[in-house]
Amino acid sequence: MNWFYAHYEWVIGVVLVPIAVIFIKQWLGSSPKTEDKTVAQLQQENVELRKALDASEGKLRLRDSIEKRGTLFYKHSESDPICPVCWQRDERIVYLPPSYQWSGGIRRDCQVCHETSWEVPMRR
Numbered sequence: 001m002n003w004f005y006a007h008y009e010w011v012i013g014v015v016l017v018p019i020a021v022i023f024i025k026q027w028l029g030s031s032p033k034t035e036d037k038t039v040a041q042l043q044q045e046n047v048e049l050r051k052a053l054d055a056s057e058g059k060l061r062l063r064d065s066i067e068k069r070g071t072l073f074y075k076h077s078e079s080d081p082i083c084p085v086c087w088q089r090d091e092r093i094v095y096l097p098p099s100y101q102w103s104g105g106i107r108r109d110c111q112v113c114h115e116t117s118w119e120v121p122m123r124r
């Protein structure tokens with residue numbers, strides 16, 4: 001015991017502290033919590049990227065599916081026109097209500113943006 005009292009500073013500084021440092025380093029490095037968090041973050045990021053990719057692909061498919069016939073836009077193989085303003089401004093598919101005659105022309109009024117689309121321009 002006398003030896004310990006004479007050398008305890010050395011024992012603590014040269015033996016116990018380095019051992020403690022090694023254990024703490026290993027505990028931090030292999031802590032399952034840190035690893036789980038990283039994997040979870042990567043998975044979350046992957047989910048978000050996948051969603052963004054799907055949205056982009058969906059938008060591209062949607063753009064490919066729209067065509068202009070005359071003054072109005074239609075989805076392929078459909079005969080109901082969509083509002084050109086809503087489509088070109090917001091890429092929104094808004095079907096136009098039935099047309100009606102107006103001052104010698106034929107018009108449709110969008111129920112969403114309230115813009116008028118002319119299938120046949122009015123005569124002046």
Ligand SMILES: [Zn+2]
Pocket residue numbers: 083084085086087094110111112113114115
């Ligand atoms: Zn509209």
